[in-house]
Amino acid sequence: xxxxxxxxxxxxxxxxxxxxxxxxxxxxxxxxxxxxxxxxxxxxxxxxxxxxxxxxxxxxxxxxxxxxxxxxxxxxxxxxxxxxxxxxxxxxxxxxxxxxxxxxxxxxxxxxxxxxxxxxxxxxxxxxxxxxxxxxxxxxxxxxxxxxxxxxxx
Amino acid sequence: xxxxxxxxxxxxxxxxxxxxxxxxxxxxxxxxxxxxxxxxxxxxxxxxxxxxxxxxxxxxxxxxxxxxxxxxxxxxxxxxxxxxxxxxxxxxxxxxxxxxxxxxxxxxxxxxxxxxxxxxxxxxxxxxxxxxxxxxxxxxxxxxxxxxxxxxxxxxxxxxxxxxxxxxxxxxxxxxxxxxxxxxxxxxxxxxxxxxxxxxxxxxxxxxxxxxxxxxxxxxxxxxxxxxxxxxxxxxxxxxxxxxxxxxxxxxxxxxxxxxxxxxxxxxxxxxxxxxxxxxxxxxxxxxxxxxxxxxxxxxxxxxxxxxxxxxxxxxxxxxxxxxxxxxxxxxxxxxxxxxxxxxxxxxxxxxxxxxxxxxxxxxxxxxxxxxxxxxxxxxxxxxxxxxxxxxxxxxxxxxxxxxxxxxxxxxxxxxxxxxxxxxxxxxxxxxxxxxxxxxxxxxxxxxxxxxxxxxxxxxxxxxxxxxxxxxxxxxxxxxxxxxxxxxxxxxxxxxxxxx
Numbered sequence: 001x002x003x004x005x006x007x008x009x010x011x012x013x014x015x016x017x018x019x020x021x022x023x024x025x026x027x028x029x030x031x032x033x034x035x036x037x038x039x040x041x042x043x044x045x046x047x048x049x050x051x052x053x054x055x056x057x058x059x060x061x062x063x064x065x066x067x068x069x070x071x072x073x074x075x076x077x078x079x080x081x082x083x084x085x086x087x088x089x090x091x092x093x094x095x096x097x098x099x100x101x102x103x104x105x106x107x108x109x110x111x112x113x114x115x116x117x118x119x120x121x122x123x124x125x126x127x128x129x130x131x132x133x134x135x136x137x138x139x140x141x142x143x144x145x146x147x148x149x150x151x152x153x154x
Numbered sequence: 155x156x157x158x159x160x161x162x163x164x165x166x167x168x169x170x171x172x173x174x175x176x177x178x179x180x181x182x183x184x185x186x187x188x189x190x191x192x193x194x195x196x197x198x199x200x201x202x203x204x205x206x207x208x209x210x211x212x213x214x215x216x217x218x219x220x221x222x223x224x225x226x227x228x229x230x231x232x233x234x235x236x237x238x239x240x241x242x243x244x245x246x247x248x249x250x251x252x253x254x255x256x257x258x259x260x261x262x263x264x265x266x267x268x269x270x271x272x273x274x275x276x277x278x279x280x281x282x283x284x285x286x287x288x289x290x291x292x293x294x295x296x297x298x299x300x301x302x303x304x305x306x307x308x309x310x311x312x313x314x315x316x317x318x319x320x321x322x323x324x325x326x327x328x329x330x331x332x333x334x335x336x337x338x339x340x341x342x343x344x345x346x347x348x349x350x351x352x353x354x355x356x357x358x359x360x361x362x363x364x365x366x367x368x369x370x371x372x373x374x375x376x377x378x379x380x381x382x383x384x385x386x387x388x389x390x391x392x393x394x395x396x397x398x399x400x401x402x403x404x405x406x407x408x409x410x411x412x413x414x415x416x417x418x419x420x421x422x423x424x425x426x427x428x429x430x431x432x433x434x435x436x437x438x439x440x441x442x443x444x445x446x447x448x449x450x451x452x453x454x455x456x457x458x459x460x461x462x463x464x465x466x467x468x469x470x471x472x473x474x475x476x477x478x479x480x481x482x483x484x485x486x487x488x489x490x491x492x493x494x495x496x497x498x499x500x501x502x503x504x505x506x507x508x509x510x511x512x513x514x515x516x517x518x519x520x521x522x523x524x525x526x527x528x529x530x531x532x533x534x535x536x537x538x539x540x541x542x543x544x545x546x547x548x549x550x551x552x553x554x555x556x557x558x559x560x561x562x563x564x565x566x567x568x569x570x571x572x573x574x575x576x577x578x579x580x581x582x583x584x585x586x587x588x589x590x591x592x593x594x595x596x597x598x599x600x601x602x603x604x605x606x607x608x609x610x611x612x613x614x615x616x617x618x619x620x621x622x623x624x625x626x627x628x629x630x631x632x633x634x635x636x637x638x639x640x641x642x643x644x645x646x647x648x649x650x651x652x653x654x
Contacts, residue, residue: 007582011380014325017329021335028346032341035608035610035611038346041604042346043337045328046332049328051324052324052328053325054327056319056321061623086374086377087374089576090373094569094570097566098557098563098566109546109550110546112269112542113542113543118541128543132546140554144225146558147558148557149561
């Protein structure tokens, strides 16, 4: 995506968000009996976000009319599916840690990162994963007794 | 007994082996708490106050205070090395600290943070002893009009962190304020922007937001960069050079004074002090373009300011019994648990607690710097650990830090959502730091704004009633205007350079 298109998307998104907030804020009834109700401050902030969004989008539109665009390399040129793997992996880590076991999720995260980011072989990655899981269990559960989501397995 | 005599007596009590041990333990535990994102000084102190019940009152408050400034320092370690702020006031330290770490200068940044924190701690304690009786009434003169104007000034300082685009800074601030609007209205208690969700009624906590914005987005950006580690070169020098030390003296001095003064203001957190100090430093610098790219002054000044704000916050507590921040409120709780009521009579009724407490802060700051300077060598090497190991560690620490505060899975979901938003904002070149400051001071700015307008029957002209508020708003406008002008000039200059 070009920087111009990105600024345009950012600005328009801000205008939409700010506008929605301002509209909702304007409909919040004032039940306080004073001149200023619960919707006053969100209304001011919503309008400010709309103005800031316009200030980002309008120069991008002007740049676009000038016909100059710069291509920017994002994500090291990696294809979209590859770039979605990590966010999905982070979400999966949190889901497993919350529902099954933080220890297991940590071991898997160490193992998979070593395998696919550092290019280590599976046995070495698995060993690092096991060591990581053991450290997490010892430090956070046994030693510090940090309140963590219920370990169903360990 | 005069002030010097009482302070000497307090120092003698603080220097007993038993109290040195408690101060050491407090500084150590505080540093560890600060390093862990989420478990900041407030939560850490609150968790540990019950453990101090069996101690002598003086020993207990010495330990709790040591946890406080230990956590304030510890928060900067992960901010500098991993771009993961341990607490909100470290957000601004990460701007230049992390840039230095990426250049292999993380050790120098950590050392300057330790030295700056130490110097600011000493300055603020000296000011606390000397100026407390004079300054406390002035701090109390801040009403809603003045507080609202001051928070506007702090937001303008945050907008100026946005590099060449104040519009993006304003957008970031606005989004931070919007996030803070979610939840129960502070006056009526009715839900705003909750869309029927029970979880959202309690609002969106700033810890999941901050950790998501910085830590999770950092994982995504780092993995995408394809680099093997944060810094791939050889770590040549772990401590600051003589020139860096010389350049840090002024920023530390200014940050200490500014932090102390802002720390006196009720409701204004140390985060606001560090943001404002950073902005001031960049404005007076002869080469402001270095800020955000690894300027040592950008680490020295905010670190000094946030530590000095701690001393400033103690003035209203010790002289009037008024806590100026949630963390100081926990400290007040620690005093009360031990039968000591802070206020005008504390120095006459409990000199055996009050003076050792103040004196222990000298001792604690020495312990903190002795503890942390040797650790710089170890911490600094973290930047050379492969991303394959460090990224799961960041994810793990972030998860534990966020979950352990309220034991709610919802907070983890919020962290993820803001992590992905933070990644998008970084790609769109929208700065993250102004959003965080806006989120933190939103409750203060909203309540003071509503109180002010209520005083004026809904008219903004009410601010004209207070010369101080008017002056602060005028300064904010001037700063915004000069910021816009300097950026326009910089943009024109850059365009001219490109043309040639």
